[in-house]
Amino acid sequence: MSIELTERAVAATIDHAILKPDFTRADVDRELDIAAEWGVFSVCVRPSDIAYAVRRLDGTGVAVGTVIGFPHGTTSTAAKVAELQRAKDDGATEFDMVVHIGALRSGEDDLVTADIAAVVEAAGGRSSEGGFVTKVILETSYLDLEQIARGSRLTETGGATFVKTSTGFAGGGATVEHVTLMRESVSPAVQVKASGGVRGLDSAIAMLEAGATRLGTSASATILGELRARAEGREGTAAEDRSSY
Template identity: 85%
Template sequence: MTIELTERGIAATIDHAILKPEFTRADVDKELDIAAEWGVFSVCVRPSDIAYAVERLAGTGVAVGTVIGFPHGTTSTAAKVAELAQAQADGAVEFDMVVNIGALRSGFDDVVTADIAAVVEAASGAVTKVILETSLLDLEQIERGSRLTEAGGATFVKTSTGFAGGGATVEHVTLMRQTVSPAVRVKASGGVRGLEAAIAMIEAGATRLGTSASATILGELRARAEGREASQAQDTTSY
């Protein structure tokens, strides 16, 4: 999948994260307005904010996603399935689930795959993304987690929650992209706070970016484009 490094192209890769536990309704409103203003692909909101976000973003073209088993992934599979069902009823259309990190680190591959597969089945064809929390894993675990994500039928494998003291790296995104087949996409999330980082993740193979810095990333890109246009105009008038 080729992504144009234009404002529209990069905006179409962004899931604008609105997940901080301390956010008030006013904070949420501000972030939803940013998502609508910049025309990002979606917002990823706390489960309790789904219905409100759906209503506030109606007509903007911005999709609403949410998180499942967030942020530690240690809830039971039954709880994750129930959480997804409620989220879907509230209007969410994409679901970012946290893998059972302890099970993955323990080598309990069947447990991990079954957990993912149950959530994927409950999503009934909706987009599902499996968060590995790469800052807590070594390279072998990231590779194995990526393979198990594909075995479980998920749409994306994703780097991080952004709440575990680490985020996406080019090395990890590259490894994930090399491990899964073209049928599975890669989402880079955590620490993607500027345009250069966003471009680096896309070049490493990510087709979706999870970030709370959408305005910064897209604003930098707009300023760069405007600078080029001004330079070209100046060159034209110099003849």
């Protein structure tokens, strides 16, 4: 897949993750400032940080997203819907929900689809007038290839805009094999987000070439700094981010 490797184009694919449970307010501020400095597409913050992030990023052009049913996906559908509605009220426009992993592994496809569809409906549908976007996290490190492909198809059936690899908190992350499979399992109406382990420019490029159109990462400055250095012909690159996401 041909991709544009300009700093602006790559930044436009990044959802900067600010999700660590131990982050202090100062940590959150630092990460929000990184997102604004590099002009990434969005931040993905903890639900309790949404309203604060919206205020701090006002005027920067960086969208604010959050997670739903994070990180295990086992909360009830009603709880996920309520969480999304509160997130909308607080100003989030993108919602990364965790699929019910156990139900997916058990072959309970109707439950999985209904869970996704309810959250998508609460967000306003796949192409909502408010510009709200729903992404479904499969947590691929827990799944075999058949389950990944089926989970991707159920994501499309449920009406979500993106199917996403990982939370980044389950001991595994995006792989080229999984991103390729997800891309092949859905129609062009559904996009693929690669997250977990995307910590440097080379891994980012690999995911984009495999078919991802969005990257979830806490290493935005590393990725874009390496790209800038490469464009300027400078030797060496920044050390890769060692965070979990």
